Amino acid sequence: MAKTIVIKQVGSPIRRPAEQRATLIGLGLNKMHRVRELEDTPSVRGMINKIPHMVEILEEKG
Numbered sequence: 001m002a003k004t005i006v007i008k009q010v011g012s013p014i015r016r017p018a019e020q021r022a023t024l025i026g027l028g029l030n031k032m033h034r035v036r037e038l039e040d041t042p043s044v045r046g047m048i049n050k051i052p053h054m055v056e057i058l059e060e061k062g
Helices: 018-026 044-051
Strands: 004-009 037-040 055-061
Touching: 004 044, 018 044
Parallel strands: none
Antiparallel strands: 004 037, 004 055
16 A cells, blocks of 8 residues: 655745746645645655645645
């Protein structure tokens, strides 16, 4: 069973650099308080580490 991670968007992309907005979209988040369950891979962790002020890790499964 693959590890998964549940993340929630808590920060707005308004007045943020385009790179940060693109990272949010890449994670599947584009509106406030959206929650996604993603596979816990180094690439996903890297994306989360680029925007820690805009996302929150709710749960780590597996």
